[in-house]
Amino acid sequence: MRYAMAIDTKKCVGCCDCVVACQTENDVPHGYARDWIVERTDGTYPKLNLELRSERCNHCDNSPCIRCCPTGASHYAQGGIVVVTEEKCIGCGACVESCPYDARFSHPEGHIDKCTFCLHRVEKEQDPFCVSVCPTRCMYFGDLDEPGSEIIEILATRKWKVLSPETGTKPQIFYLY
Amino acid sequence: MKRRKFIKISSLSASAAIFANSIFDSQSRDEKKRLQNSRYLRYPNYCEICFWNCAGWVYSREDSGIWKIAGNKKDPNSNGRFCPRGTGGVGMYMDSDRLKKPMLRVSENGKETFKPVSWDKALSVIAEKFTEIKAEHGAESIALFKHGSSGKHFNRLMKAFGTVNIAGPAYAQCKGPREEAFDITFGKPLKSPEPLDIDNTKCLVLIGSHLGENMHNGQVQEMSNAIDKKATIITVDPRFSTAASKSDFWLPVQPATDLALLLAWMNVIIEEDLYDKEYLEKYAIGFDELKAHVAEFTPEWAEDKCKIEASLIRETARRMAYAAPSVIINPGRHVTWYGDDTQRLRAVAILNAILGAYGRKGGIYFPQKTGLPGFPAPAYPKANWGWKDIADGKYEFAKSSVTNVLIDASLPESPSDKKIKAWIVVGSNLPLTMPDTKRTISAIENLDFLVAVDTMPMEITGYADVVLPECTYLERHDDIRVAQNRIPTLAIRVPAARPKYHSKPGWWIAQQLGIKLGLDDFFNYTDYKDVLEWQLEQIGMTYDDVMKQGVVQFGVDEKKLYIEGYEDYHFKTPSGKIELYSTRLKEAGFDPLPVYTEHPEPPENFYRLNYGRAPMHTFSRTSNNPNLTDMMDENKVWVNPKVADQWNLSNGEEVYLENQDGVVTSFPIKVRVTERIRPDSIYMIHGFGHSNKNLTRAHGKGASDSELITNVLIDPLMGGTGLRGNFVTFKKNMQTKEELES
Numbered sequence: 001m002r003y004a005m006a007i008d009t010k011k012c013v014g015c016c017d018c019v020v021a022c023q024t025e026n027d028v029p030h031g032y033a034r035d036w037i038v039e040r041t042d043g044t045y046p047k048l049n050l051e052l053r054s055e056r057c058n059h060c061d062n063s064p065c066i067r068c069c070p071t072g073a074s075h076y077a078q079g080g081i082v083v084v085t086e087e088k089c090i091g092c093g094a095c096v097e098s099c100p101y102d103a104r105f106s107h108p109e110g111h112i113d114k115c116t117f118c119l120h121r122v123e124k125e126q127d128p129f130c131v132s133v134c135p136t137r138c139m140y141f142g143d144l145d146e147p148g149s150e151i152i153e154i155l156a157t158r159k160w161k162v163l164s165p166e167t168g169t170k171p172q173i174f175y176l177y
Numbered sequence: 178m179k180r181r182k183f184i185k186i187s188s189l190s191a192s193a194a195i196f197a198n199s200i201f202d203s204q205s206r207d208e209k210k211r212l213q214n215s216r217y218l219r220y221p222n223y224c225e226i227c228f229w230n231c232a233g234w235v236y237s238r239e240d241s242g243i244w245k246i247a248g249n250k251k252d253p254n255s256n257g258r259f260c261p262r263g264t265g266g267v268g269m270y271m272d273s274d275r276l277k278k279p280m281l282r283v284s285e286n287g288k289e290t291f292k293p294v295s296w297d298k299a300l301s302v303i304a305e306k307f308t309e310i311k312a313e314h315g316a317e318s319i320a321l322f323k324h325g326s327s328g329k330h331f332n333r334l335m336k337a338f339g340t341v342n343i344a345g346p347a348y349a350q351c352k353g354p355r356e357e358a359f360d361i362t363f364g365k366p367l368k369s370p371e372p373l374d375i376d377n378t379k380c381l382v383l384i385g386s387h388l389g390e391n392m393h394n395g396q397v398q399e400m401s402n403a404i405d406k407k408a409t410i411i412t413v414d415p416r417f418s419t420a421a422s423k424s425d426f427w428l429p430v431q432p433a434t435d436l437a438l439l440l441a442w443m444n445v446i447i448e449e450d451l452y453d454k455e456y457l458e459k460y461a462i463g464f465d466e467l468k469a470h471v472a473e474f475t476p477e478w479a480e481d482k483c484k485i486e487a488s489l490i491r492e493t494a495r496r497m498a499y500a501a502p503s504v505i506i507n508p509g510r511h512v513t514w515y516g517d518d519t520q521r522l523r524a525v526a527i528l529n530a531i532l533g534a535y536g537r538k539g540g541i542y543f544p545q546k547t548g549l550p551g552f553p554a555p556a557y558p559k560a561n562w563g564w565k566d567i568a569d570g571k572y573e574f575a576k577s578s579v580t581n582v583l584i585d586a587s588l589p590e591s592p593s594d595k596k597i598k599a600w601i602v603v604g605s606n607l608p609l610t611m612p613d614t615k616r617t618i619s620a621i622e623n624l625d626f627l628v629a630v631d632t633m634p635m636e637i638t639g640y641a642d643v644v645l646p647e648c649t650y651l652e653r654h655d656d657i658r659v660a661q662n663r664i665p666t667l668a669i670r671v672p673a674a675r676p677k678y679h680s681k682p683g684w685w686i687a688q689q690l691g692i693k694l695g696l697d698d699f700f701n702y703t704d705y706k707d708v709l710e711w712q713l714e715q716i717g718m719t720y721d722d723v724m725k726q727g728v729v730q731f732g733v734d735e736k737k738l739y740i741e742g743y744e745d746y747h748f749k750t751p752s753g754k755i756e757l758y759s760t761r762l763k764e765a766g767f768d769p770l771p772v773y774t775e776h777p778e779p780p781e782n783f784y785r786l787n788y789g790r791a792p793m794h795t796f797s798r799t800s801n802n803p804n805l806t807d808m809m810d811e812n813k814v815w816v817n818p819k820v821a822d823q824w825n826l827s828n829g830e831e832v833y834l835e836n837q838d839g840v841v842t843s844f845p846i847k848v849r850v851t852e853r854i855r856p857d858s859i860y861m862i863h864g865f866g867h868s869n870k871n872l873t874r875a876h877g878k879g880a881s882d883s884e885l886i887t888n889v890l891i892d893p894l895m896g897g898t899g900l901r902g903n904f905v906t907f908k909k910n911m912q913t914k915e916e917l918e919s
Contacts, residue, residue, distance in 0.1 A: 011401045013389035013419050015792035016808040017261040023804065024245035024267055030807050041417075045817060045852045046429045050422035133247060135258045135394055136401035 002144040003079035003117055004172040005131070006154050007054055011138035014039055014052035018130035018139070025118065025129040032105055034115040035130060051177070054130070054139065057082060057103040057115040058163065058171030065095035065104065073112075079143065080172065081119055086111045100167045117141070144172075182289050183639040183868075215240050220673035221249065221727030223658045225325055225650035226262040226269065227795045228347065228369060229394050230658050231255035232668035232728045233263065235651055243270055243651060243674050251728040253395065253662040254370055260392035261793040261808065268804030269649045270674070274873050275632055276646030277678035291644065296681065296689070299643050304693035306626045306642075307338065310599050316340045317562050318598040320583045324605040326655040326670070327647060327683025331603045331630070333554070334687040337699040341563040342597065344578035346610045353897045355508045357574045358522030361759050363535055364749030366576070368661060372544040373505050374738075375399035379539055380409040380500030382493075384435060384525065386509035389419040391790040393510070395662075409500060411493050413438065415787065416815070416860055417853035426493050431484040432785050432858055432901065433515055433776035439524035440773055441479035441487075442494045444471045446531055451498035453533030459743050461530060463758025463770075470770045482773075501532040503539025515776050516890030516899035519574065523759070524771040530755050536740040544661035545733045550715045552708045554699045567595045572896035573765060579896035581889075584611065587620040599626035603683070604647070608636035609797040609864065612886035612900050615840070630686060633801060634871035646680040653682035654705040657712060657723075663738060665731040669709065669723050767894060776902060778857075783837060783904035784820065785858040788882040797864040801875040812879035813849035815860040821850040824907050833908035834859075836885040843868055845914055846880035859905060877914060 014037045022034050035056035042049045059082045066074045066082060073088035074095050084095075089111040096104045096112060107113040118128035126132065131139040142151030160174040219234040224246075232252035236244045246266050250257035259266075279299035280291040294302075310319060316339030321331055323345050332343055348356075356366035375381055376399045388400050403410065404423060412424040413435065421427040430438060446452050447468050457464050476487035476494075483490075497504045508525045512518050526535075534540030564578045567586045572579055584607075587597040600621075611617045621627060621640045629641035638644045651673050658668040676682065688700040702708050710720045723729055740746050750756045763769035779785050793808040794800060800810075814834065816826055826832065831845035844866050854860050866881030890899030 010423065011404050013397065013401075013423075013792065015261050015389070015392055015397075017259070017264055017792075019808060020261045020265040020793070020804055021245075021247075023807070024264065030803050033807075041852060043852065045417070045855065046427070048417045048422070048852055050417065050419070050853070052419065052422075133258055133264055135260050135392065135397050136389075137258075137398070138401065 001079040001146075002172070003059065003081055003122065004142065004144045004151055004174065005117070005128075006140040006151050006158075006160065006174045006176055008138040008140075008158075008176040009051050009053045010176065011136040012052045012054060013136055015135065017133050017135060018054045021129050021133040022115070026116070028113070029108060032107070032113070034113065053175055055101065055103075055163070056130075056173070057099075058101055058169065058173045059115075059117060061170035061172065062168060064098040064100070064167075064169060068094045068098045070094065077119055079122070081117045081122070082114070083116050083119060084112050084114060100164045100169060101171075183636075217244060220671050221668070221724055222246075222651060222670045222673065223668045224259065224263040224266060226266050226799060227392075228325075229254055230326075230660060230668075231259055231263055231394050232658065232666075233257075233259055234727060235673035237673050243267055249668070249727045251666070251726065251730055252668060253664055253666060254660055255394050256398060258394070258398065260394050260397070262392065262795055262799060262805060263394070265793070265799075265802060265804035265808075266651065268802035269632065269799075270651045270677070272633065272801060272803060274634065274801055274871055275678065276634055276638065276644060276680065278646060279679070280644040282642045296679070299645060300686075300690050300693050303628055303643055303690060306599070307694060310625060311339070314596065314598050315561060317342060317560050318596060319601065320344070320587070320597045320599070321601050321603065322346075322580065322583070322605050322607060323603040325603075326650065327630070328603050329656055330684045330687035331601060333699060334691050334696070335601065336557040337691060337696045338694060339558045339560055341560040342578070342583055344564065344580040344583055346580050346605060346607075348577040349575075349579045349581055349895070349897050350513055350610065350612070350900075351511050353513065353575065353577065353895050354518035354892055355510070355512045355522045355525075357576065357895045358519050358526050359508070360576065361519075361574070361761060362523060362526035362530065362750075362756055367508065367541070368544070370395055370660065370662060371508075371510070372542045372661065373399075373507060374539050374542045375505060376402050377503060377539040378403060378408055378500070378505050379503040380411070380497050380505070382411045382413070382497060382504070382506045383420050383424075384413040384439070384506065384509065385512065385514070386507050387414065387416075387418040387420055387789050388507070389423070390792055391510070392792045409496050411496065415855050415858055416789075426489070426496070428483075428485050428489065428493065429855065431482065432787065432855075434479075434483045434773075436517070436521045436524055436771060436773045437474070437479045437482040438485065438490065439521065439528055440471055440474035440771065441476045441483075441490050442497070443467070443524070443528055443531065444474045445476060445491050445494035446498050446528075447471060449495070449498075451495065451501075452531040453501060455743055456502070456533035457531065457757075460746060460748065461755040461757050462752050463756060464531075466758040467527065467531075467770060474773070482775075497532060500539075502534045502537035504532050504534050505529070505540055506532075506534070513892070513897040514899050514901040516892050516897075516902070517774055518892050518897055518899060519894040520768060520771040527757050527771070530757060535755065536746065538739050542663065542738045545663060545665045545737060546661040547659060547665035547667060547731050549657060549659055549667070549712050552702070552711055554701070562595050567593045568896065569593065572894065575895040580611065581891075581898055582896060584617060584620045587623060588616070589619075589623045597624075599624055599628075601628040601630070602637050602641075603630040604632075606631075606635040606637050606797050608640075609867070609881055609883050612883055612889045612898055614881065614884045615887070630683065632680070633798075634869050635797070636867065636869055639869055645686055646678065647683050647686065648676035648680035652676040652680070654684065654709060655682075657709060664733045667723065667729045669727060671724055779904040780837070783906045785901070786836070786882060786885055786903040786905045787858050787860045787901065788863045789860065791862045794862065794864055797867065800864050800867060800878070801872040803874065806874045809862075810874060810878055811847065812862040812865040813847045814880070815849050815851050815854040817854050817856040818850050818852060819856045820859075821848065824909070826850065826907065831913055833911050834880060834885060834905045835908050836887060837904045838887045840885060840887055841908055842866060842880035842884055844877045844880050844917065845911065877917065
């Protein structure tokens with residue numbers, strides 16, 4: 001089992017619904033976010049290109065955050081989802097520094113917090129909340145080890161990229177463009 | 178004489194801390210674990226954060242109350258997916274800045290202040306004052322301004338009291354010109370949600386619609402589907418909008434020249450024989466006149482005006498025609514721009530017509546809607562005069578009341594003998610909603626009495642004599658939503674929590690005020706639930722059953738959505754046909770076919786003020802919502818890098834904006850240097866720059882475009898307020914926000 005997400009930048013309008021939804025679903029305190037929107041504009045008026053994309057933890061196959069965690073709080077859960085066991089986390093912040101995607105933050109209660117792909121929902125065979133609310137249906141979540149799944153189909157037929165491939169993290173979020 | 182000063186609700190700031198709900202702010206680790214494992218209930222509701230009114234579920238944890246909101250899969254407006262504002266609706270409920278108690282304006286030691294009072298006291302004061310004003314000036318001199326679901330309860334109250342001077346900014350400040358243009362052409366306004374068959378279209382044209390930044394939920398979803406289905410998308414926008422970035426063609430039109438482009442498109446389609454001849458012969462009148470009219474408006478004629486190459490105008494026109502009749506020229510929604518808006522929207526309607534798109538699959542469909550019997554009540558008394566009498570023959574094509582006519586009639590300089598003496602304002606923050614804030618305030622200052630009903634302390638509540646705190650849509654019943662769409666549906670709103678603080682539902686406030694005014698017969702129920710139960714019973718349903726489903730779908734015959742082939746079809750125009758050429762307009766002394774008029778360009782060192790929406794906010798209503806301010810807490814002024822160079826402006830720098838009439842914004846606004854805006858324009862998101870200090874997150878954040886819109890271009894057909902004829906320049910080296918605050 002290998003969970004992954006594909007996000008279609010052709011459809012994302014950058015509305016932030018994924019961010020608002022994640023905050024309510026996961027009780028993320030105001031002022032913090034487990035996912036966020038990036039807007040990138042290239043060119044000069046009127047020859048322009050704009051990319052909007054929703055970013056979060058890439059649940060990397062080769063996660064620097066898990067490697068550097070001194071207590072084992074950061075670990076792989078089912079399907080390669082990278083999670084933090086709050087009780088084991090001492091809040092040292094090594095993982096925050098190691099992440100090339102700036103996907104982790106120090107929670108006001110002292111532990112490190114991040115996207116869990118909504119593991120509590122995935123366990124019940126539901127999509128992560130961000131995926132299930134997105135008005136443009138630009139996000140696809142699924143199991144790369146399940147033959148014939150929608151995400152395999154999409155990655156086989158569409159152009160995609162991952163963020164900072166040069167860091168060797170093997171990210172599991174694929175951006176369609 | 179200025180009778181009314183703005184009051185800050187200082188007496189309440191102390192109690193705010195006591196009431197502040199902080200489950201999101203300071204939960205302990207154990208508490209969070211407990212919450213995650215706690216059981217929840219879900220209550221059906223439909224969203225009140227915008228007019229799309231998407232139906233969904235409010236989830237409430239058994240031990241900690243309201244938790245989250247998500248869409249109802251059976252709802253065609255949302256398809257089970259809310260936009261960020263709907264998802265963030267919990268913030269409206271949680272906001273600790275909410276109005277908490279009824280308040281009365283009192284004079285203490287020569288200073289006006291608000292005094293918290295009981296509901297009984299507040300409503301008695303209003304009843305007494307209304308009765309006094311009715312005796313002296315007639316009930317008609319009291320105007321109701323309303324927005325949203327609770328407006329309907331006050332609509333009943335004020336009609337029962339004897340006034341028909343009832344208006345909302347949704348018409349003359351928004352979609353009015355579109356509704357009248359479609360009514361004149363097709364015999365029917367589009368209404369809301371607009372029946373655009375984007376899911377089935379092959380070509381979507383956006384002209385002045387920044388879909389995706391305005392989160393008209395169902396339409397945004399369908400635009401995304403259209404991208405998947407590889408429909409051609411053509412966007413006309415002076416700004417590189419999100420939609421423009423997703424389009425096959427972006428036409429960065431010179432602002433104020435849209436009508437020239439529309440005429441040139443018609444010219445190509447007619448000259449190149451690309452129009453739907455059979456459709457027009459069968460259903461339309463006035464084609465010969467139209468053909469003669471547009472003959473001179475070639476793409477070459479439009480090129481110089483619109484600053485769009487003639488070849489691109491030709492190519493996009495052909496693309497539309499190749500897709501016809503599965504093509505939509507989206508008329509947009511907020512269309513009050515230059516004062517000739519009904520005529521511009523007529524051009525949009527005519528363009529849809531000559532492509533045969535109206536009443537066709539992939540074009541504009543005929544929406545389906547169910548009906549509900551009204552709860553028994555006596556007939557309303559007859560009012561002696563209304564806004565039409567104040568307008569005195571003007572705006573004869575307006576089918577809804579015009580807010581600005583009622584505001585003008587409240588000004589001391591109003592020439593009409595029909596004066597508005599008092600307002601009751603429900604959920605509409607008029608100082609930021611209406612253009613020319615100073616003028617609105619001047620009208621307010623001249624009133625004998627002002628009542629404001631709202632959930633939040635807004636600019637309007639600061640000027641009120643009585644402030645009534647309404648509870649949010651998550652805490653109350655309202656009328657059953659009967660929305661038009663491809664399938665008819667009902668959606669129910671049920672409270673998911675008890676009203677916080679001392680707030681009350683709108684229906685209760687209207688009813689109790691009605692009882693004090695002796696209008697008991699109009700409010701013959703103990704709880705609004707009784708009304709819903711009665712209505713549902715009439716159509717063979719029960720409240721409990723509908724509550725379990727949230728949304729009830731009714732069957733529809735797909736044949737009703739579109740005209741089949743070239744079957745007979747009667748349009749509700751005087752001729753029974755689509756009126757390309759309008760005799761009605763001609764007889765009323767207006768252009769029977771749309772004529773392009775040139776509008777002024779910005780003077781040197783001034784830039785056209787364009788404004789719009791952000792996906793996470795609804796006007797000024799959401800700008801203090803803690804969930805949504807977390808996404809965006811201020812607006813910025815978009816400036817092209819060339820302009821930034823000329824003015825030596827840098828990203829994040831605070832500037833003030835000054836308009837052509839010397840009006841300067843109350844607050845500075847940060848600069849956003851971006852290539853996405855033309856060098857002749859600036860752009861800002863509407864709804865920021867709140868002056869009410871009780872909005873702790875929104876006060877002084879960004880600037881208000883409404884302040885800068887003092888040149889209001891009135892549409893002579895229907896009274897719409899054209900807002901885009903304003904030019905601004907930058908004021909540097911004034912007070913910074915910190916200096917302003919200290």
